[in-house]
Amino acid sequence: MNTPLLIEQSVKGRRGYYYPKTDVPSYPPLPANLQRESAPQLPEISELDVVRHYTRLATKSFGVDIGFYPLGSCTMKYNPRLHSYITSWDSLTEVHPLQDESTIQGSLELLYNLTKDLSSITGMSWGTMQPLAGAHGEYTGLKIIKAYHQSRNDHKRTKVLIPVSAHGTNPATASVTGFSIVEVATDTRGLVDLESLKSLLDDEVAAIMLTNPNTLGLFESDIREIAHLVHGCGAQLYYDGANLNAIMGISRPGDMGFDVIHLNVHKTLSTPHGGGGPGAGPVLVKEHLQPFLPTPDITHNDGYYSFEWDRIQSIGKVSGFWGNFLVLVKAYTYILTMGSDGLKSASEHAVLNANYLFTLLKGAFDVPHESRCMHEFVVSAQHYKEKYGVKALDFSKALLDRNYHPPTMYFPLNVSEALMFEPPESESVEVLEEFASTMIELTELAKTNADVLRLSPHSTAVKRLDEVKAAKHPILTWREL
Numbered sequence: 001m002n003t004p005l006l007i008e009q010s011v012k013g014r015r016g017y018y019y020p021k022t023d024v025p026s027y028p029p030l031p032a033n034l035q036r037e038s039a040p041q042l043p044e045i046s047e048l049d050v051v052r053h054y055t056r057l058a059t060k061s062f063g064v065d066i067g068f069y070p071l072g073s074c075t076m077k078y079n080p081r082l083h084s085y086i087t088s089w090d091s092l093t094e095v096h097p098l099q100d101e102s103t104i105q106g107s108l109e110l111l112y113n114l115t116k117d118l119s120s121i122t123g124m125s126w127g128t129m130q131p132l133a134g135a136h137g138e139y140t141g142l143k144i145i146k147a148y149h150q151s152r153n154d155h156k157r158t159k160v161l162i163p164v165s166a167h168g169t170n171p172a173t174a175s176v177t178g179f180s181i182v183e184v185a186t187d188t189r190g191l192v193d194l195e196s197l198k199s200l201l202d203d204e205v206a207a208i209m210l211t212n213p214n215t216l217g218l219f220e221s222d223i224r225e226i227a228h229l230v231h232g233c234g235a236q237l238y239y240d241g242a243n244l245n246a247i248m249g250i251s252r253p254g255d256m257g258f259d260v261i262h263l264n265v266h267k268t269l270s271t272p273h274g275g276g277g278p279g280a281g282p283v284l285v286k287e288h289l290q291p292f293l294p295t296p297d298i299t300h301n302d303g304y305y306s307f308e309w310d311r312i313q314s315i316g317k318v319s320g321f322w323g324n325f326l327v328l329v330k331a332y333t334y335i336l337t338m339g340s341d342g343l344k345s346a347s348e349h350a351v352l353n354a355n356y357l358f359t360l361l362k363g364a365f366d367v368p369h370e371s372r373c374m375h376e377f378v379v380s381a382q383h384y385k386e387k388y389g390v391k392a393l394d395f396s397k398a399l400l401d402r403n404y405h406p407p408t409m410y411f412p413l414n415v416s417e418a419l420m421f422e423p424p425e426s427e428s429v430e431v432l433e434e435f436a437s438t439m440i441e442l443t444e445l446a447k448t449n450a451d452v453l454r455l456s457p458h459s460t461a462v463k464r465l466d467e468v469k470a471a472k473h474p475i476l477t478w479r480e481l
Helices: 047-060 081-086 105-122 134-151 169-176 194-200 223-232 287-292 325-361 382-388 392-400 429-448 450-454 467-472
Strands: 126-128 159-163 180-184 205-210 236-241 260-263 283-285 297-301 304-308 377-380 418-421
Touching: 081 325, 105 126, 105 260, 105 283, 105 297, 105 304, 105 325, 134 169, 134 205, 134 236, 134 260, 134 283, 134 287, 159 169, 169 180, 180 194, 194 223, 205 223, 223 236, 283 287, 325 377, 325 418, 325 429, 382 429, 392 418, 392 429, 392 450, 429 450
Parallel strands: 159 180, 159 205, 205 236, 236 260
Antiparallel strands: 126 283, 260 283, 297 304, 377 418
16 A cells, blocks of 8 residues: 555644743845745644654665665665664764864764775775765866866867776766767677777876776776787776775776776765765875875874865865865774775675676576676676567566565666676575575566566555656646645
């Protein structure tokens, strides 16, 4: 049964809370052009009904606390409660961004140490904690690259190379930053096609945007040659840090030849990912790009931490203040809790889990690339679509009836009927085996009773939606019938 909206539960005159009469002096009313013509239509409802409403909704929501969440490319991992508890401390939550720096030495020290630790983990020189999300980090990184080229009077570099399997935010960010996008082909191994890359490199290329391992979950084994070729034409290498969960403590983007990197610390370093935020997208750079980092920088001299604004070549501020502070606190707490050995172990177990699940599933699905994967992998349901009329979407909907969150679907775009799985390091072998058995059960059902999958889900509060109509004609506000 669907849960009615609060406005639909409204009873005239019912209240959840009464405010005391104000003792604040009255002020002149708002100008007429800023006043409503009529009062807003708000629900009139008791506190108990509000609590029950949201509790009922919470029981319908799926997350890593409920079950396995193998969303590819997103690292939906379990995050220790300790880190969330620490971010509830008054000493952290009650810090105000406009306080004098002499009163926030502990907070500045934390941000300084986190910048230093992330630089070490990624093989970079220094960075900024300001960006508020991964795409915001991409934007910041490309602005830094643009400023670098312009500082050298190299204004003709207007192109950014992006592989066909890249994250969708990469071309979007490059376009927003003022670059034109040039697609780089993928070879039969699922890696960057070197011949395609060589044919595209010229003195108009500003950068190439890569993630390693790539979106297919494969390690770009030619990365050093790619770096040599890209640097040889005067361009820069940008690293999308979405897949850092595969390589922490094992390899570093800086050692591979990358010049700029953003990290999705809300994916990799302990902040729960999903639900629209909050996130954080720190950007780290090599030494030659350090002068272009956003201001203010945080410096440490004679035991005192301070904001440094005097950076002539800086791209300026990219955030209202200093970033999503509590998200960064969780990242720092995660690093301190895990230590270098723990970070490496997390990556090793993420890769092990992905390869184990891949081995269990590859006999049941088409596999675009047989290579050993890193922390995620892609299979295809194309065979089931062609022979039984069952698509990747149908498999995903059927998983909802079995208390699993679906994997990523139809991405990357160069794999037809793609299903993309990322089992993080936090999942046990029992969970992986149970999930694999469920997927194999669904493939057998596709052969014998395809309609069950095509009509899924059957047990959820909302059944199969018209997703095209929902996207083209969204209903975003409530209206009384």
